[in-house]
Amino acid sequence: MGDRSRVLVVDDEAAIRDLMRTALRFHGFDVTEAGSGAEAVAAVRDARPDLMLLDVMLPDIDGFEVCRVLREEGEDVPVIFLTARDTASDTVLGLSIGGDDYVTKPFSIEALVARVRAVLRRTAPPERDEVLRVADVELDEATWTVRRAGTEIELSPTEFRLLAHLMRHHGRVLTRAQLLKHVWGWEHHGNPQVVETYISYLRRKLDPLGPPLIRTRRGVGYTLQP
Structure with missing residues (x-):
């Protein structure tokens, strides 16, 4: 920038x-x-x-x-x-x-x-240009594309950043506060309901193509697990 x-x-x-x-x-x-x-x-x-x-x-x-x-x-x-x-x-x-x-x-x-x-x-475009893979999901930061089981999924920039963060830390439970900080850049403010809304958007796009990947830990946060 x-x-x-x-x-x-x-x-x-x-x-x-x-x-x-x-x-x-x-x-x-x-x-x-x-x-x-x-x-x-x-x-x-x-x-x-x-x-x-x-x-x-x-x-x-x-x-x-x-x-x-x-x-x-x-x-x-x-x-x-x-x-x-x-x-x-x-x-x-x-x-x-x-x-x-x-x-x-x-x-x-x-x-x-x-x-x-x-x-x-x-x-700003990611500097690392990584290709992240978890289960049958592939996320390419260089081309801003996401595929599940070979099918391309259209995501908004915020959905893309949220999925990338979940994939980069797959298997780990991430709290709503952590997601607000790292995806939205909000450290001391922000409505946790925003996280829930975007998690639901991701599930709506990912789940029709395979088993559910994003799991809710009630009272804690979310984790992406194959």
């Missing part, structure tokens, strides 16, 4: 956009802006940002719908939602449709910049 990463700031309040633009440029980022959902979708297509700071409450379509539209088009730009509502349902909804993190308003600029850098680190 270079310091000149391009960040798209999406908020309908010009004062908030000005604040974030000034702070992000001070910290070495290139910044583009959008004031509505439609502008945000167009800006992603045109400017190809490395990350998007996306306000949930927009005047035309909300931030969740913007993210949903982009993901349906195959756009995988990392998204950090900006929301005034710190509720479990909003958090899970935002992350389940392809968001990477969320920041609750009001926020400190220092915390926002730290979250931007954390998401950029987390979503």
Whole structure:
């Protein structure tokens, strides 16, 4: 990740956009802006940002719908939602449709910049380019492909990172806090329900092709075992 990463700031309040633009440029980022959902979708297509700071409450379509539209088009730009509502349902909804993190308003600029850098680190292509194999599952980090019993499975970036972490530590029980830290980069915050949601997504895609691999240890966490 270079310091000149391009960040798209999406908020309908010009004062908030000005604040974030000034702070992000001070910290070495290139910044583009959008004031509505439609502008945000167009800006992603045109400017190809490395990350998007996306306000949930927009005047035309909300931030969740913007993210949903982009993901349906195959756009995988990392998204950090900006929301005034710190509720479990909003958090899970935002992350389940392809968001990477969320920041609750009001926020400190220092915390926002730290979250931007954390998401950029987390979503950068892996340096090791390993091919992981457990039972009949093969995960190739160089090509971001997953196969089970020879059948390719389409995973979102977050599902891919979660499966890779489970495979790298197969046979070991990983707590929800450990998964939040290593997959989402959340050490001191984060809703454990997000982990449960993504585990269910993985099971839905893996289990039709063979015996269940991801096991729940109640009250503890999850383990991937052949």
